[in-house]
Amino acid sequence: MDQKIQSLPAKKNIALVAHDGKKAALKLWCIKHLNALSEHTLYATGTTGHLINKTTGLDVIQLLSGPMGGDQQLGAKIAEHEIHMLVFFWDPLASQPHDPDVKALLRLAAVWNIPVACNEVSADMLLSSPLMNVELERTLPDYEKYLATRQIDI
């Protein structure tokens, strides 16, 4: 597929998500990085967002709970370029009833070339990157060109 270049803004829209077995870890990570996170706009799935807001006071745009469609909402926002980074502490030791939604969210993050962290260390590295607070070029699928090739006359 053809690619094009589009910037991620300096002030990023960051999605925060954690499975139940990883919520405590994400909560501690948010407390540790309170100041850095407050410079960005935060989104989260329902239960994660409520927990982060309650324990840190950070403003969080709260979507539906993951199993009820929250992962899908985040995936749609990634496809629409509204989410610029994903911190998703998914639980490798627990099965999830909405596993297809989890896979879809991670897949769309890869399709649209946004940075993704899956645990504390990768999230530390992303947030401390010199690229975190600057406008950042990314390549992404050229959807308009793709659509033009899909116009089929029947």
Ligand SMILES: O=C(CO)COP(=O)(O)O
């Ligand atoms: O299930 C989740 C991600 O797959 C997270 O959803 P909650 O934040 O609502 O627990």
